[in-house]
Amino acid sequence: MLVRIKGAISNCYLLLGNKPVLIDTGAPGDLPRILAALKAHQLEPKQLALILLTHGHSDHAGCAAELRARSGRPVALHAADAGLARTGQSGVLAVQTDLGRIIRPFVNEPFPAFEPDIVFREPFPLAPYGVQGNVVPTPGHTPGSCSVVLARGEAVIGDVLRGSMLWPNRARPHFFCNDPDLNARSIARLAREGLLRCHPGHFGSFPGSELGRFLSTADGEMLEFSEEPV
Ligand SMILES: [Zn+2]
């Protein structure tokens, strides 16, 4: 089972496999929401098998240090974003959309720094942590962005794309993207999985078929990348 935990500005996800795994830790201040969600499923932080971060931005790594301190459980983050965790800074936020300019200060908020326990560069299976699925690097939004592709055809995709504020079941370009070309390749990587459902770091989930609208055309143009604001 996959449980969406709504933070102040972002989503965390609780994977309830043979063991529980938490994906992302919200923005600074989101800890009570996460603890309440764990409690609602009769879980304490120390029961988490793993705390996985989709990337090192403040609105996803914001409570990682506190959760690790409370749980004693390992926090995993891709090597390319480990520097963000070590400094407690979101780093470069390359604005993609007008709305991105407005929300930039919120994502730029400093967060408690920490040293990730597990620093990875390659895909790895979550089976040792009780979940049937794989962590797959999907860089572009940040250099160290990753997604969790679950065996049942769903994926938690961090900020590769976001959901829509107004339209259910629609994907939108994220407000920020460090490397749009690399991100497009990550979208293509996810599209090849034939996913049924994608769960983004912001707003609601959408069908895997939405990924197809964001694939590059033969001449390298994004099919859809300028529309605002929904
Ligand atoms: Zn982000």
Ligand SMILES: [Zn+2]
């Ligand atoms: Zn985010």
